[in-house]
Amino acid sequence: MTASAANTHSGEPGEEPRICIVGAGMSGILMAIKLLEKGIDNFVVYERSGAVSGTWRQNRYPGVACDVASFTYSYSFEPNPDWTHRFSPGPEIRAYFEKVVDKYGVRPFIRFNTEVTAARFENAQWRVTTGDGNEELFDVYVAATGPLNNLHYPDIKGLQDFSGACFHTADWDDDYDYTGKRVGIIGTGSSSVQSVDPLSARAEHLTIFQRTPQWVINTANPEYSPMAIRLKHAFPVLGRLTRWFYSWIGEQFGLAALKDGFRRRVVFKACQSALDSVKDPVLRKKLTPDYLPMCRRMIMSGSFHEAVQRPNVTVETTAIECVTPEGVRTVDGKEHKLDLLILATGFFFNAQNVKHVVGLNGQSLADYWKDGIKTYRSISIPGFPNYFMLVGPNSPITNLSLIEIAEIGVNYVMQCIDKIRQGEITAMAPRNDITAAYMQNLRNAFGETIWTSGCSSWYLDDDGIPATFPGPPSEYRHELDEPLLQEYELIGA
Ligand code: NAP
Numbered sequence: 001m002t003a004s005a006a007n008t009h010s011g012e013p014g015e016e017p018r019i020c021i022v023g024a025g026m027s028g029i030l031m032a033i034k035l036l037e038k039g040i041d042n043f044v045v046y047e048r049s050g051a052v053s054g055t056w057r058q059n060r061y062p063g064v065a066c067d068v069a070s071f072t073y074s075y076s077f078e079p080n081p082d083w084t085h086r087f088s089p090g091p092e093i094r095a096y097f098e099k100v101v102d103k104y105g106v107r108p109f110i111r112f113n114t115e116v117t118a119a120r121f122e123n124a125q126w127r128v129t130t131g132d133g134n135e136e137l138f139d140v141y142v143a144a145t146g147p148l149n150n151l152h153y154p155d156i157k158g159l160q161d162f163s164g165a166c167f168h169t170a171d172w173d174d175d176y177d178y179t180g181k182r183v184g185i186i187g188t189g190s191s192s193v194q195s196v197d198p199l200s201a202r203a204e205h206l207t208i209f210q211r212t213p214q215w216v217i218n219t220a221n222p223e224y225s226p227m228a229i230r231l232k233h234a235f236p237v238l239g240r241l242t243r244w245f246y247s248w249i250g251e252q253f254g255l256a257a258l259k260d261g262f263r264r265r266v267v268f269k270a271c272q273s274a275l276d277s278v279k280d281p282v283l284r285k286k287l288t289p290d291y292l293p294m295c296r297r298m299i300m301s302g303s304f305h306e307a308v309q310r311p312n313v314t315v316e317t318t319a320i321e322c323v324t325p326e327g328v329r330t331v332d333g334k335e336h337k338l339d340l341l342i343l344a345t346g347f348f349f350n351a352q353n354v355k356h357v358v359g360l361n362g363q364s365l366a367d368y369w370k371d372g373i374k375t376y377r378s379i380s381i382p383g384f385p386n387y388f389m390l391v392g393p394n395s396p397i398t399n400l401s402l403i404e405i406a407e408i409g410v411n412y413v414m415q416c417i418d419k420i421r422q423g424e425i426t427a428m429a430p431r432n433d434i435t436a437a438y439m440q441n442l443r444n445a446f447g448e449t450i451w452t453s454g455c456s457s458w459y460l461d462d463d464g465i466p467a468t469f470p471g472p473p474s475e476y477r478h479e480l481d482e483p484l485l486q487e488y489e490l491i492g493a
Helices: 026-037 090-103 190-202 226-234 236-258 262-276 281-286 304-308 402-421 432-446 473-479
Strands: 019-022 043-046 116-122 125-130 135-138 140-143 148-151 165-168 182-186 205-209 216-218 299-301 313-316 320-323 327-330 335-337 340-343 347-349 387-389 427-430 488-491
Touching: 019 026, 019 116, 019 135, 026 043, 026 090, 026 402, 125 140, 140 402, 182 190, 182 327, 190 205, 190 299, 190 304, 190 340, 216 262, 216 304, 226 236, 236 262, 236 473, 299 304, 304 313, 387 402, 402 427, 402 473, 427 432
Parallel strands: 019 043, 019 140, 140 387, 165 340, 182 205, 182 340, 205 313, 216 299
Antiparallel strands: 116 125, 125 135, 148 347, 320 327, 327 335, 427 488
16 A cells, blocks of 8 residues: 655645546546646546546446537537537537547546545545555545446346346446347436437337336427538537527526426426327326426436337336346236346435545544535535535536536635635635535525425435525526635634
Protein backbone atom coordinates (compact mmCIF):
# COMPACT_ATOMS: atom_id res chain seq x y z
CA MET A 1 0.00 0.00 0.00
CA THR A 2 1.41 3.41 -0.87
CA ALA A 3 0.43 6.82 0.40
CA SER A 4 1.30 9.83 -1.68
CA ALA A 5 1.38 13.26 -0.10
CA ALA A 6 3.04 14.84 -3.09
CA ASN A 7 1.47 18.05 -4.37
CA THR A 8 -0.85 18.49 -1.42
CA HIS A 9 -1.94 21.94 -0.37
CA SER A 10 0.00 23.69 2.38
CA GLY A 11 -2.74 26.27 2.94
CA GLU A 12 -0.46 29.07 1.71
CA PRO A 13 -2.06 31.60 -0.67
CA GLY A 14 -1.39 30.64 -4.28
CA GLU A 15 -0.78 26.98 -3.39
CA GLU A 16 -2.72 24.64 -5.63
CA PRO A 17 -5.10 22.36 -3.72
CA ARG A 18 -5.07 18.77 -4.88
CA ILE A 19 -8.45 17.65 -6.16
CA CYS A 20 -9.95 14.22 -6.61
CA ILE A 21 -12.91 13.75 -8.94
CA VAL A 22 -14.72 10.44 -8.72
CA GLY A 23 -16.42 9.47 -11.97
CA ALA A 24 -15.68 10.29 -15.61
CA GLY A 25 -19.29 10.71 -16.63
CA MET A 26 -21.02 13.89 -17.69
CA SER A 27 -20.40 15.82 -14.43
CA GLY A 28 -16.85 14.55 -13.73
CA ILE A 29 -15.75 15.51 -17.25
CA LEU A 30 -17.31 18.93 -16.77
CA MET A 31 -15.49 19.46 -13.44
CA ALA A 32 -12.18 18.51 -15.06
CA ILE A 33 -12.74 20.93 -17.96
CA LYS A 34 -13.50 23.81 -15.63
CA LEU A 35 -10.38 23.10 -13.53
CA LEU A 36 -8.20 23.06 -16.64
CA GLU A 37 -9.80 26.29 -17.85
CA LYS A 38 -8.63 27.92 -14.60
CA GLY A 39 -5.13 26.54 -15.12
CA ILE A 40 -5.51 23.93 -12.35
CA ASP A 41 -3.98 20.60 -13.29
CA ASN A 42 -3.36 19.19 -9.83
CA PHE A 43 -6.22 16.73 -10.01
CA VAL A 44 -7.08 13.10 -10.72
CA VAL A 45 -10.30 11.67 -12.16
CA TYR A 46 -10.97 8.14 -10.91
CA GLU A 47 -13.15 6.04 -13.21
CA ARG A 48 -14.06 2.50 -12.26
CA SER A 49 -14.66 1.40 -15.86
CA GLY A 50 -12.42 1.55 -18.89
CA ALA A 51 -14.23 4.39 -20.68
CA VAL A 52 -15.76 7.82 -20.18
CA SER A 53 -19.38 9.02 -20.39
CA GLY A 54 -20.91 7.25 -17.38
CA THR A 55 -24.54 6.39 -17.89
CA TRP A 56 -24.15 6.44 -21.68
CA ARG A 57 -21.35 3.88 -21.48
CA GLN A 58 -23.31 1.71 -19.07
CA ASN A 59 -26.73 1.82 -20.76
CA ARG A 60 -26.49 0.24 -24.21
CA TYR A 61 -29.85 -1.51 -24.43
CA PRO A 62 -31.77 -1.30 -27.72
CA GLY A 63 -33.59 2.02 -28.03
CA VAL A 64 -31.56 3.85 -25.37
CA ALA A 65 -31.90 7.57 -25.90
CA CYS A 66 -31.97 10.76 -23.90
CA ASP A 67 -35.40 11.78 -22.67
CA VAL A 68 -34.61 15.49 -22.61
CA ALA A 69 -33.96 17.35 -25.85
CA SER A 70 -30.40 17.03 -27.15
CA PHE A 71 -29.93 20.78 -27.48
CA THR A 72 -30.22 21.08 -23.71
CA TYR A 73 -28.42 17.80 -23.04
CA SER A 74 -25.01 19.19 -24.04
CA TYR A 75 -22.56 21.51 -22.29
CA SER A 76 -23.52 25.19 -22.65
CA PHE A 77 -19.97 25.97 -23.87
CA GLU A 78 -19.86 23.05 -26.32
CA PRO A 79 -22.99 23.11 -28.48
CA ASN A 80 -23.40 20.33 -30.99
CA PRO A 81 -25.18 21.29 -34.22
CA ASP A 82 -24.79 17.69 -35.40
CA TRP A 83 -27.42 16.08 -33.15
CA THR A 84 -29.39 13.84 -35.46
CA HIS A 85 -32.64 13.70 -33.46
CA ARG A 86 -34.63 15.78 -31.04
CA PHE A 87 -33.84 13.10 -28.41
CA SER A 88 -30.50 11.69 -29.42
CA PRO A 89 -29.71 7.98 -29.26
CA GLY A 90 -27.35 6.85 -26.49
CA PRO A 91 -24.37 6.00 -28.76
CA GLU A 92 -24.44 9.53 -30.22
CA ILE A 93 -24.37 11.08 -26.75
CA ARG A 94 -21.52 8.80 -25.76
CA ALA A 95 -19.57 9.88 -28.88
CA TYR A 96 -20.17 13.53 -27.91
CA PHE A 97 -18.54 12.99 -24.50
CA GLU A 98 -15.62 11.02 -26.00
CA LYS A 99 -15.00 13.93 -28.38
CA VAL A 100 -15.25 16.57 -25.65
CA VAL A 101 -12.83 14.68 -23.38
CA ASP A 102 -10.17 14.79 -26.10
CA LYS A 103 -10.91 18.31 -27.28
CA TYR A 104 -10.43 19.72 -23.75
CA GLY A 105 -7.44 17.51 -22.87
CA VAL A 106 -9.13 15.69 -19.98
CA ARG A 107 -8.15 12.10 -20.88
CA PRO A 108 -4.59 12.15 -19.43
CA PHE A 109 -6.04 13.02 -16.02
CA ILE A 110 -8.35 9.99 -15.91
CA ARG A 111 -7.29 6.82 -14.07
CA PHE A 112 -9.38 4.20 -15.82
CA ASN A 113 -10.37 0.88 -14.23
CA THR A 114 -9.70 2.37 -10.83
CA GLU A 115 -12.48 2.24 -8.29
CA VAL A 116 -12.43 4.36 -5.14
CA THR A 117 -12.99 1.90 -2.30
CA ALA A 118 -12.46 4.24 0.67
CA ALA A 119 -12.30 7.97 1.29
CA ARG A 120 -11.42 9.22 4.81
CA PHE A 121 -11.03 12.78 6.01
CA GLU A 122 -7.92 12.83 8.24
CA ASN A 123 -5.59 15.69 9.18
CA ALA A 124 -7.57 18.13 7.02
CA GLN A 125 -7.21 16.00 3.88
CA TRP A 126 -9.05 13.25 2.09
CA ARG A 127 -7.16 9.94 2.09
CA VAL A 128 -8.48 8.11 -0.94
CA THR A 129 -7.96 4.36 -1.37
CA THR A 130 -8.52 2.61 -4.67
CA GLY A 131 -9.25 -1.00 -5.54
CA ASP A 132 -5.61 -1.64 -6.47
CA GLY A 133 -4.61 -0.82 -2.85
CA ASN A 134 -3.12 2.60 -3.59
CA GLU A 135 -3.72 5.57 -1.31
CA GLU A 136 -3.44 9.24 -2.19
CA LEU A 137 -4.11 12.47 -0.33
CA PHE A 138 -6.35 15.23 -1.63
CA ASP A 139 -7.58 18.57 -0.35
CA VAL A 140 -10.92 18.44 -2.15
CA TYR A 141 -13.14 15.47 -3.01
CA VAL A 142 -15.73 15.85 -5.77
CA ALA A 143 -18.27 13.03 -6.01
CA ALA A 144 -19.37 12.97 -9.65
CA THR A 145 -20.83 9.48 -9.57
CA GLY A 146 -24.33 10.31 -10.81
CA PRO A 147 -27.55 9.37 -9.05
CA LEU A 148 -28.09 5.97 -10.69
CA ASN A 149 -25.29 3.60 -11.60
CA ASN A 150 -25.45 0.73 -9.13
CA LEU A 151 -27.58 -1.92 -10.73
CA HIS A 152 -30.56 -3.35 -8.91
CA TYR A 153 -31.02 -7.08 -9.54
CA PRO A 154 -34.38 -8.46 -8.43
CA ASP A 155 -34.51 -11.05 -5.70
CA ILE A 156 -36.60 -13.60 -7.63
CA LYS A 157 -36.47 -17.29 -6.77
CA GLY A 158 -34.70 -19.39 -9.40
CA LEU A 159 -33.15 -16.48 -11.32
CA GLN A 160 -29.71 -18.11 -11.21
CA ASP A 161 -31.12 -21.33 -12.71
CA PHE A 162 -32.43 -19.81 -15.94
CA SER A 163 -30.81 -21.67 -18.83
CA GLY A 164 -31.26 -18.93 -21.45
CA ALA A 165 -29.51 -15.57 -21.69
CA CYS A 166 -30.19 -13.13 -18.88
CA PHE A 167 -28.82 -9.64 -18.35
CA HIS A 168 -29.67 -6.23 -16.90
CA THR A 169 -30.52 -3.36 -19.27
CA ALA A 170 -27.47 -1.51 -17.91
CA ASP A 171 -25.20 -4.50 -18.52
CA TRP A 172 -26.31 -5.33 -22.04
CA ASP A 173 -24.64 -8.19 -23.90
CA ASP A 174 -23.80 -6.49 -27.21
CA ASP A 175 -23.05 -9.86 -28.84
CA TYR A 176 -26.48 -11.36 -28.13
CA ASP A 177 -28.79 -11.41 -31.16
CA TYR A 178 -32.41 -11.45 -30.04
CA THR A 179 -33.81 -11.72 -33.58
CA GLY A 180 -36.52 -14.38 -33.68
CA LYS A 181 -36.14 -15.12 -29.94
CA ARG A 182 -38.73 -15.37 -27.19
CA VAL A 183 -37.87 -12.42 -25.01
CA GLY A 184 -39.13 -11.49 -21.54
CA ILE A 185 -38.46 -8.18 -19.83
CA ILE A 186 -39.05 -7.54 -16.12
CA GLY A 187 -39.87 -3.93 -15.28
CA THR A 188 -41.74 -1.03 -16.84
CA GLY A 189 -39.50 1.99 -16.12
CA SER A 190 -37.83 4.25 -18.69
CA SER A 191 -35.32 1.58 -19.73
CA SER A 192 -38.01 -1.01 -20.44
CA VAL A 193 -40.34 1.44 -22.20
CA GLN A 194 -37.60 2.65 -24.54
CA SER A 195 -36.66 -0.90 -25.51
CA VAL A 196 -40.15 -2.25 -26.23
CA ASP A 197 -40.17 -0.94 -29.81
CA PRO A 198 -36.77 -2.28 -30.97
CA LEU A 199 -37.17 -5.56 -29.07
CA SER A 200 -40.63 -6.31 -30.42
CA ALA A 201 -39.58 -5.33 -33.95
CA ARG A 202 -37.13 -8.26 -34.08
CA ALA A 203 -38.10 -10.75 -31.39
CA GLU A 204 -40.50 -13.60 -32.13
CA HIS A 205 -42.42 -12.61 -29.02
CA LEU A 206 -41.94 -10.08 -26.21
CA THR A 207 -43.49 -10.54 -22.78
CA ILE A 208 -43.39 -7.50 -20.51
CA PHE A 209 -43.65 -8.51 -16.84
CA GLN A 210 -45.31 -5.50 -15.28
CA ARG A 211 -45.61 -4.96 -11.53
CA THR A 212 -46.67 -1.31 -11.73
CA PRO A 213 -48.01 0.47 -14.83
CA GLN A 214 -46.39 3.79 -15.75
CA TRP A 215 -47.57 7.02 -17.28
CA VAL A 216 -45.86 7.55 -20.62
CA ILE A 217 -46.04 10.81 -22.57
CA ASN A 218 -45.98 10.44 -26.31
CA THR A 219 -42.97 12.47 -27.46
CA ALA A 220 -42.23 12.39 -31.16
CA ASN A 221 -38.55 12.07 -31.96
CA PRO A 222 -38.05 13.42 -35.48
CA GLU A 223 -34.73 13.19 -37.24
CA TYR A 224 -33.10 16.54 -38.10
CA SER A 225 -32.69 16.86 -41.86
CA PRO A 226 -29.21 17.47 -43.37
CA MET A 227 -30.43 20.96 -44.26
CA ALA A 228 -31.47 21.70 -40.64
CA ILE A 229 -28.04 20.51 -39.45
CA ARG A 230 -26.26 22.67 -42.06
CA LEU A 231 -28.31 25.69 -40.98
CA LYS A 232 -27.35 25.14 -37.35
CA HIS A 233 -23.69 25.04 -38.40
CA ALA A 234 -24.05 28.22 -40.43
CA PHE A 235 -26.11 30.09 -37.82
CA PRO A 236 -25.13 28.99 -34.29
CA VAL A 237 -27.83 31.27 -32.93
CA LEU A 238 -30.36 28.64 -34.12
CA GLY A 239 -28.82 26.07 -31.77
CA ARG A 240 -28.88 28.59 -28.93
CA LEU A 241 -32.53 29.40 -29.61
CA THR A 242 -33.41 25.69 -29.71
CA ARG A 243 -31.60 25.20 -26.40
CA TRP A 244 -33.38 28.15 -24.86
CA PHE A 245 -36.76 26.83 -26.08
CA TYR A 246 -36.27 23.34 -24.61
CA SER A 247 -34.89 24.76 -21.36
CA TRP A 248 -38.07 26.81 -21.10
CA ILE A 249 -40.17 23.69 -21.75
CA GLY A 250 -38.17 21.89 -19.03
CA GLU A 251 -38.86 24.74 -16.60
CA GLN A 252 -42.61 24.56 -17.37
CA PHE A 253 -42.58 20.81 -16.86
CA GLY A 254 -40.77 21.27 -13.56
CA LEU A 255 -43.39 23.80 -12.45
CA ALA A 256 -46.17 21.32 -13.32
CA ALA A 257 -44.70 18.86 -10.80
CA LEU A 258 -44.37 21.55 -8.15
CA LYS A 259 -47.88 22.93 -7.95
CA ASP A 260 -51.37 22.43 -9.23
CA GLY A 261 -52.46 24.56 -12.16
CA PHE A 262 -52.82 24.64 -15.92
CA ARG A 263 -49.34 23.21 -16.57
CA ARG A 264 -50.20 20.14 -14.55
CA ARG A 265 -53.52 19.79 -16.36
CA VAL A 266 -51.72 19.94 -19.73
CA VAL A 267 -49.36 17.12 -18.66
CA PHE A 268 -52.24 15.00 -17.31
CA LYS A 269 -54.15 15.46 -20.55
CA ALA A 270 -51.12 14.47 -22.63
CA CYS A 271 -50.64 11.31 -20.54
CA GLN A 272 -54.28 10.34 -20.80
CA SER A 273 -54.39 10.92 -24.54
CA ALA A 274 -51.28 8.75 -25.03
CA LEU A 275 -52.95 5.99 -23.02
CA ASP A 276 -56.19 6.41 -24.98
CA SER A 277 -54.30 5.57 -28.17
CA VAL A 278 -54.30 1.95 -26.93
CA LYS A 279 -57.37 0.54 -28.65
CA ASP A 280 -57.89 -2.74 -26.76
CA PRO A 281 -59.73 -1.81 -23.51
CA VAL A 282 -58.24 -4.80 -21.65
CA LEU A 283 -54.69 -3.78 -22.54
CA ARG A 284 -55.49 -0.13 -21.84
CA LYS A 285 -56.76 -1.06 -18.37
CA LYS A 286 -53.59 -3.05 -17.69
CA LEU A 287 -51.50 -0.02 -18.64
CA THR A 288 -53.49 2.44 -16.51
CA PRO A 289 -51.65 3.59 -13.37
CA ASP A 290 -53.53 4.19 -10.10
CA TYR A 291 -51.40 7.22 -9.18
CA LEU A 292 -51.02 10.67 -10.71
CA PRO A 293 -48.76 11.39 -13.69
CA MET A 294 -45.35 12.83 -12.68
CA CYS A 295 -45.53 11.26 -9.20
CA ARG A 296 -42.83 8.92 -10.52
CA ARG A 297 -40.32 10.13 -13.05
CA MET A 298 -42.29 10.79 -16.22
CA ILE A 299 -41.47 8.46 -19.10
CA MET A 300 -41.10 9.98 -22.55
CA SER A 301 -41.49 7.81 -25.61
CA GLY A 302 -42.71 8.28 -29.14
CA SER A 303 -42.86 4.56 -29.87
CA PHE A 304 -44.14 2.71 -26.80
CA HIS A 305 -47.90 2.88 -27.29
CA GLU A 306 -47.73 1.75 -30.89
CA ALA A 307 -45.23 -1.03 -30.10
CA VAL A 308 -47.07 -2.40 -27.07
CA GLN A 309 -50.12 -3.07 -29.28
CA ARG A 310 -48.19 -5.28 -31.69
CA PRO A 311 -49.52 -8.84 -31.91
CA ASN A 312 -46.21 -10.28 -30.71
CA VAL A 313 -46.26 -8.30 -27.45
CA THR A 314 -47.90 -9.45 -24.20
CA VAL A 315 -48.20 -7.38 -21.04
CA GLU A 316 -48.25 -9.86 -18.16
CA THR A 317 -49.61 -8.34 -14.97
CA THR A 318 -49.83 -11.54 -12.91
CA ALA A 319 -47.06 -11.52 -10.32
CA ILE A 320 -43.93 -13.59 -10.94
CA GLU A 321 -43.69 -16.69 -8.75
CA CYS A 322 -40.22 -17.77 -9.82
CA VAL A 323 -37.81 -18.14 -12.69
CA THR A 324 -37.39 -21.70 -13.98
CA PRO A 325 -34.66 -23.07 -16.27
CA GLU A 326 -37.09 -22.57 -19.23
CA GLY A 327 -38.51 -19.15 -18.39
CA VAL A 328 -40.78 -17.38 -15.92
CA ARG A 329 -43.63 -18.91 -13.93
CA THR A 330 -46.34 -16.52 -12.76
CA VAL A 331 -48.38 -17.16 -9.59
CA ASP A 332 -51.32 -18.44 -11.66
CA GLY A 333 -49.07 -21.38 -12.61
CA LYS A 334 -48.54 -20.20 -16.20
CA GLU A 335 -45.13 -20.98 -17.70
CA HIS A 336 -43.68 -18.30 -20.01
CA LYS A 337 -40.99 -20.05 -22.05
CA LEU A 338 -38.14 -17.68 -22.90
CA ASP A 339 -34.79 -17.57 -24.68
CA LEU A 340 -33.78 -14.21 -23.22
CA LEU A 341 -34.78 -12.67 -19.90
CA ILE A 342 -34.00 -8.95 -19.55
CA LEU A 343 -33.86 -7.33 -16.13
CA ALA A 344 -35.05 -3.74 -16.55
CA THR A 345 -35.20 -3.48 -12.79
CA GLY A 346 -33.45 -0.17 -12.28
CA PHE A 347 -30.77 1.03 -9.90
CA PHE A 348 -30.02 1.72 -6.27
CA PHE A 349 -30.09 5.46 -5.74
CA ASN A 350 -26.41 6.29 -5.27
CA ALA A 351 -26.92 8.07 -2.02
CA GLN A 352 -27.52 4.60 -0.56
CA ASN A 353 -24.01 3.48 -1.48
CA VAL A 354 -21.69 5.66 0.57
CA LYS A 355 -20.32 3.30 3.22
CA HIS A 356 -16.78 3.98 2.01
CA VAL A 357 -16.92 7.73 2.78
CA VAL A 358 -15.79 8.68 6.31
CA GLY A 359 -15.73 12.27 7.52
CA LEU A 360 -14.82 14.05 10.76
CA ASN A 361 -14.63 11.98 13.97
CA GLY A 362 -14.69 8.75 11.99
CA GLN A 363 -18.37 9.11 11.06
CA SER A 364 -19.34 7.33 7.86
CA LEU A 365 -21.68 9.03 5.43
CA ALA A 366 -23.94 5.97 5.53
CA ASP A 367 -24.21 6.44 9.30
CA TYR A 368 -24.85 10.18 8.96
CA TRP A 369 -27.65 9.41 6.51
CA LYS A 370 -29.09 6.42 8.36
CA ASP A 371 -32.21 8.38 9.37
CA GLY A 372 -32.66 9.98 5.95
CA ILE A 373 -30.56 11.88 3.47
CA LYS A 374 -29.53 15.36 4.60
CA THR A 375 -27.60 17.72 2.37
CA TYR A 376 -26.75 21.39 2.42
CA ARG A 377 -28.15 22.78 -0.85
CA SER A 378 -27.58 19.33 -2.45
CA ILE A 379 -23.86 19.96 -2.68
CA SER A 380 -22.19 19.46 0.69
CA ILE A 381 -22.68 17.73 4.03
CA PRO A 382 -21.97 18.72 7.66
CA GLY A 383 -18.97 16.84 9.06
CA PHE A 384 -17.56 16.11 5.57
CA PRO A 385 -15.25 19.06 4.84
CA ASN A 386 -14.35 19.84 1.24
CA TYR A 387 -16.61 16.99 0.07
CA PHE A 388 -18.78 18.17 -2.81
CA MET A 389 -21.47 16.30 -4.74
CA LEU A 390 -22.45 17.08 -8.31
CA VAL A 391 -26.10 16.33 -9.11
CA GLY A 392 -26.36 15.15 -5.51
CA PRO A 393 -29.48 14.26 -3.54
CA ASN A 394 -31.89 17.22 -3.30
CA SER A 395 -30.78 18.67 -6.61
CA PRO A 396 -33.40 18.83 -9.37
CA ILE A 397 -33.08 15.25 -10.67
CA THR A 398 -36.45 15.02 -12.38
CA ASN A 399 -37.21 15.41 -16.08
CA LEU A 400 -34.61 18.12 -16.69
CA SER A 401 -31.24 18.26 -18.38
CA LEU A 402 -28.86 17.06 -15.68
CA ILE A 403 -26.07 18.79 -17.60
CA GLU A 404 -27.62 22.14 -16.73
CA ILE A 405 -27.81 21.03 -13.09
CA ALA A 406 -24.19 19.84 -13.11
CA GLU A 407 -23.04 23.18 -14.57
CA ILE A 408 -24.65 25.00 -11.64
CA GLY A 409 -22.91 22.68 -9.17
CA VAL A 410 -19.50 22.91 -10.85
CA ASN A 411 -19.67 26.70 -10.86
CA TYR A 412 -20.29 26.59 -7.09
CA VAL A 413 -17.49 24.10 -6.38
CA MET A 414 -15.07 26.17 -8.47
CA GLN A 415 -15.81 29.19 -6.28
CA CYS A 416 -15.10 27.12 -3.15
CA ILE A 417 -11.84 25.87 -4.65
CA ASP A 418 -10.91 29.46 -5.44
CA LYS A 419 -11.27 30.40 -1.79
CA ILE A 420 -9.01 27.50 -0.82
CA ARG A 421 -6.47 28.50 -3.47
CA GLN A 422 -6.42 32.07 -2.20
CA GLY A 423 -5.63 30.82 1.31
CA GLU A 424 -8.93 32.22 2.68
CA ILE A 425 -9.72 28.79 4.09
CA THR A 426 -8.28 25.28 4.15
CA ALA A 427 -11.50 23.37 4.47
CA MET A 428 -15.22 24.02 4.69
CA ALA A 429 -18.20 21.96 5.83
CA PRO A 430 -21.74 23.31 6.14
CA ARG A 431 -23.04 24.07 9.61
CA ASN A 432 -25.32 21.51 11.22
CA ASP A 433 -27.96 24.03 12.28
CA ILE A 434 -28.09 25.63 8.83
CA THR A 435 -28.38 22.23 7.15
CA ALA A 436 -31.15 21.13 9.52
CA ALA A 437 -33.09 24.34 8.78
CA TYR A 438 -32.47 23.89 5.05
CA MET A 439 -33.81 20.32 5.12
CA GLN A 440 -36.84 21.39 7.13
CA ASN A 441 -37.65 24.02 4.50
CA LEU A 442 -37.35 21.41 1.75
CA ARG A 443 -39.63 19.00 3.62
CA ASN A 444 -42.23 21.73 4.07
CA ALA A 445 -42.08 22.59 0.38
CA PHE A 446 -42.41 18.97 -0.76
CA GLY A 447 -45.93 18.82 0.65
CA GLU A 448 -47.25 20.74 -2.36
CA THR A 449 -45.42 18.72 -4.99
CA ILE A 450 -46.73 15.83 -7.03
CA TRP A 451 -43.98 13.50 -5.74
CA THR A 452 -45.73 13.10 -2.39
CA SER A 453 -49.16 12.46 -3.94
CA GLY A 454 -48.97 8.70 -3.35
CA CYS A 455 -46.74 6.35 -5.33
CA SER A 456 -43.56 4.38 -4.78
CA SER A 457 -40.55 5.72 -6.61
CA TRP A 458 -36.78 5.89 -6.50
CA TYR A 459 -37.20 9.61 -5.82
CA LEU A 460 -38.50 8.83 -2.31
CA ASP A 461 -36.56 7.71 0.75
CA ASP A 462 -37.96 5.25 3.32
CA ASP A 463 -39.93 8.06 4.96
CA GLY A 464 -41.44 9.20 1.66
CA ILE A 465 -39.22 12.31 1.44
CA PRO A 466 -38.21 13.06 -2.17
CA ALA A 467 -34.50 13.26 -2.94
CA THR A 468 -35.14 16.01 -5.44
CA PHE A 469 -35.55 19.80 -5.23
CA PRO A 470 -38.96 21.39 -4.63
CA GLY A 471 -38.38 24.38 -6.89
CA PRO A 472 -37.71 25.22 -10.53
CA PRO A 473 -34.13 25.06 -11.87
CA SER A 474 -33.94 28.88 -11.81
CA GLU A 475 -34.44 28.80 -8.02
CA TYR A 476 -31.77 26.11 -7.65
CA ARG A 477 -29.41 28.22 -9.76
CA HIS A 478 -30.07 31.18 -7.49
CA GLU A 479 -29.45 29.05 -4.34
CA LEU A 480 -26.06 27.96 -5.65
CA ASP A 481 -25.06 31.31 -7.11
CA GLU A 482 -22.19 31.67 -4.65
CA PRO A 483 -21.06 29.97 -1.45
CA LEU A 484 -22.25 31.75 1.69
CA LEU A 485 -19.29 31.24 3.99
CA GLN A 486 -21.28 32.24 7.08
CA GLU A 487 -23.27 29.03 6.56
CA TYR A 488 -20.10 26.91 6.81
CA GLU A 489 -17.73 25.79 9.54
CA LEU A 490 -14.38 26.95 8.24
CA ILE A 491 -11.04 25.38 8.98
CA GLY A 492 -7.96 27.55 8.69
CA ALA A 493 -9.87 30.77 8.09
P1 NAP B 1 -36.89 2.04 -12.81
O1 NAP B 1 -37.62 3.22 -13.31
O2 NAP B 1 -36.46 2.02 -11.39
O3 NAP B 1 -37.82 0.78 -13.11
C1 NAP B 1 -37.54 -0.47 -12.56
C2 NAP B 1 -38.66 -1.40 -12.92
O4 NAP B 1 -38.35 -2.70 -12.44
C3 NAP B 1 -39.99 -1.00 -12.27
O5 NAP B 1 -41.01 -1.22 -13.18
C4 NAP B 1 -40.07 -1.96 -11.09
O6 NAP B 1 -41.38 -2.25 -10.68
C5 NAP B 1 -39.45 -3.21 -11.71
N1 NAP B 1 -38.97 -4.14 -10.71
C6 NAP B 1 -37.93 -3.98 -9.85
N2 NAP B 1 -37.78 -5.07 -9.10
C7 NAP B 1 -38.74 -5.95 -9.48
C8 NAP B 1 -39.11 -7.25 -9.06
N3 NAP B 1 -38.46 -7.88 -8.08
N4 NAP B 1 -40.16 -7.84 -9.69
C9 NAP B 1 -40.82 -7.20 -10.67
N5 NAP B 1 -40.53 -5.98 -11.11
C10 NAP B 1 -39.50 -5.36 -10.51
O7 NAP B 1 -35.58 1.71 -13.67
P2 NAP B 1 -35.18 2.20 -15.14
O8 NAP B 1 -36.25 1.95 -16.11
O9 NAP B 1 -33.86 1.63 -15.45
O10 NAP B 1 -35.07 3.75 -14.97
C11 NAP B 1 -34.40 4.32 -13.84
C12 NAP B 1 -34.17 5.78 -14.09
O11 NAP B 1 -33.08 5.88 -14.98
C13 NAP B 1 -35.29 6.50 -14.75
O12 NAP B 1 -36.26 6.94 -13.85
C14 NAP B 1 -34.56 7.62 -15.39
O13 NAP B 1 -34.29 8.63 -14.45
C15 NAP B 1 -33.26 6.99 -15.78
N6 NAP B 1 -33.30 6.58 -17.19
C16 NAP B 1 -33.29 7.57 -18.09
C17 NAP B 1 -33.34 7.24 -19.40
C18 NAP B 1 -33.27 8.32 -20.40
O14 NAP B 1 -32.91 9.42 -20.15
N7 NAP B 1 -33.60 8.03 -21.57
C19 NAP B 1 -33.43 5.93 -19.81
C20 NAP B 1 -33.44 4.94 -18.86
C21 NAP B 1 -33.38 5.29 -17.54
P3 NAP B 1 -42.13 -1.29 -9.62
O15 NAP B 1 -42.43 -0.05 -10.39
O16 NAP B 1 -43.32 -2.04 -9.22
O17 NAP B 1 -41.17 -1.06 -8.51
